[in-house]
Amino acid sequence: MEQAREARSGWSDLLDEGRLPRFALICLGVWLNAADNLVTATIMPSVGRDLGGYAYFSWAVAGFLVGAILAGASAGRIAELVGLRLATSLAGLVFTAGCVLSATAADMAPFLFGRILQGLGSGWISGFAMVAIALLFPERHLARVFAAVAGIWGIATVIGPLIGGLFAEAGAWRGIFWLFAGQALLFTSIAPLLLRDAPGTAEPPGIPWRQLGLLALAMGAVGLADASDRPAAALILTGVGLLLLIAMVRMDGRARIRLLPAGSGDIRSPTGAGYAALFALTATPIGFMIYGPAILQTMRGLTPLWAGYVIGAHAMAWTMAAFAVAGVGEAAGGRWIRLGTLLILGGLVGLALGMRAMPLAWIVASAAMMGAGFGFSSSLMNRRLLAVLAQEDRVIGSSALIASRETGGAIGAAIAGVTANLAGFREGLTLASSSAAALWIFITALPLAAAGVCWAWRLAAEEARRRATAVRRGDGAAAGSRFPGAGG
Numbered sequence: 001m002e003q004a005r006e007a008r009s010g011w012s013d014l015l016d017e018g019r020l021p022r023f024a025l026i027c028l029g030v031w032l033n034a035a036d037n038l039v040t041a042t043i044m045p046s047v048g049r050d051l052g053g054y055a056y057f058s059w060a061v062a063g064f065l066v067g068a069i070l071a072g073a074s075a076g077r078i079a080e081l082v083g084l085r086l087a088t089s090l091a092g093l094v095f096t097a098g099c100v101l102s103a104t105a106a107d108m109a110p111f112l113f114g115r116i117l118q119g120l121g122s123g124w125i126s127g128f129a130m131v132a133i134a135l136l137f138p139e140r141h142l143a144r145v146f147a148a149v150a151g152i153w154g155i156a157t158v159i160g161p162l163i164g165g166l167f168a169e170a171g172a173w174r175g176i177f178w179l180f181a182g183q184a185l186l187f188t189s190i191a192p193l194l195l196r197d198a199p200g201t202a203e204p205p206g207i208p209w210r211q212l213g214l215l216a217l218a219m220g221a222v223g224l225a226d227a228s229d230r231p232a233a234a235l236i237l238t239g240v241g242l243l244l245l246i247a248m249v250r251m252d253g254r255a256r257i258r259l260l261p262a263g264s265g266d267i268r269s270p271t272g273a274g275y276a277a278l279f280a281l282t283a284t285p286i287g288f289m290i291y292g293p294a295i296l297q298t299m300r301g302l303t304p305l306w307a308g309y310v311i312g313a314h315a316m317a318w319t320m321a322a323f324a325v326a327g328v329g330e331a332a333g334g335r336w337i338r339l340g341t342l343l344i345l346g347g348l349v350g351l352a353l354g355m356r357a358m359p360l361a362w363i364v365a366s367a368a369m370m371g372a373g374f375g376f377s378s379s380l381m382n383r384r385l386l387a388v389l390a391q392e393d394r395v396i397g398s399s400a401l402i403a404s405r406e407t408g409g410a411i412g413a414a415i416a417g418v419t420a421n422l423a424g425f426r427e428g429l430t431l432a433s434s435s436a437a438a439l440w441i442f443i444t445a446l447p448l449a450a451a452g453v454c455w456a457w458r459l460a461a462e463e464a465r466r467r468a469t470a471v472r473r474g475d476g477a478a479a480g481s482r483f484p485g486a487g488g
Helices: 002-008 019-051 054-082 084-103 108-136 139-169 174-194 209-227 231-254 270-283 286-300 304-324 330-354 360-388 391-422 431-443 446-472
Strands: none
Touching: 019 054, 019 084, 019 108, 019 139, 019 174, 054 084, 054 108, 054 209, 054 391, 084 108, 084 174, 108 139, 108 174, 108 391, 139 174, 139 304, 139 360, 209 231, 209 391, 231 391, 270 330, 270 360, 270 391, 270 446, 286 304, 286 360, 286 391, 286 431, 304 360, 330 360, 330 431, 330 446, 360 391, 360 446, 391 431, 391 446
16 A cells, blocks of 8 residues: 555656646746746846946846745735636746847846846746646645756756856847747747646635735835945845835734735744745855855856856755655655755855865855755645645645745845945955855854744644644544655
């Protein structure tokens, strides 16, 4: 019986019964979200030179980020309101329009507006992909689907900047956006065919406009913090953004039409602890991803390519670890979540201790340790969060997985930016400024990382409590029946 359950949760069963085309569609959507952002970061110097917009680099990033977070947060409710099939197609069209606008921009203003549309489109695509995973795949396959999502991100991290570099060197940065516009049109054209049987909601509750308004203000403040070159102003704006986020979550808990699942604002509950852990842990590596290449080039004399490969060790370890635990049953999932989050914290400490003085191998190992920690824990945390949600919250809860991570990434980027500027980055890349940043961007990330570990452990303990309760009630079958793929 155990072997039969294991066989039904394998890769062959995942892609059986017509699931392969839908799985491919989800992977394409994740690729559009991941690669567009990474590729665009590579070509921005060429964009600034041609459009005269060097001063607006940060605005291009902030605009994309704000659009992606707002879209990801609202994806669940929009999918309920208009249906997953139509919502996904519209998201693809918005993303396509943003790519075309950036490709044809004669100056920086339309380019930036195109980036905002790309952020909205990619945020919706990612959010709807999470909704599709929750609605169209059995729970026994969730860890493998999320592992595949991690794999797409890993591939994008490695080859995305390479593609951008090739287009930039050829003086054809506009071709990047035409390339993604074509992929987005393909996504838009096949989504209605593959999602026509997606289940809908009988009585969609509407859109939580007040919460989205507060979230927009919060992300606007964080975006301004990212764009500010004054550390004091950036610090204040980041604090304002965090306070507005807290106010939004509290308002949502009392609202009739919710943006987040019930209990998301209570970190004592598995739901609240889970989303808080995703938010906090995602913020942890952002400083390394943003400032690591510059520090490595300045302090270690690495070329941009080799500095990128050091950063890529994080993504590759994440991908390999995610596939390693893709078949883990729910009973063992809690142990992997605990181990993974400890590795994230350990990798961060390793970078703080070794970025300035330890051998390069130490830095690569620390980055890989952190990446492996995310790989071991992230997909299992996603699966566990979906399992503890009430059925009526499953749609908005799945899109909230993306929104929580993207919001955490935005806060992490703002904190890292403030720290780096205080360390002297705003005066230029020098040995002194790089040395200071190499320590403090990791130290300032430690409180969020430690909190994320605590919250993740609380989520990990939920299944053990559920099984213990079932045993006390004498319901041995119930202890294993909720998760069809649970083994040991």
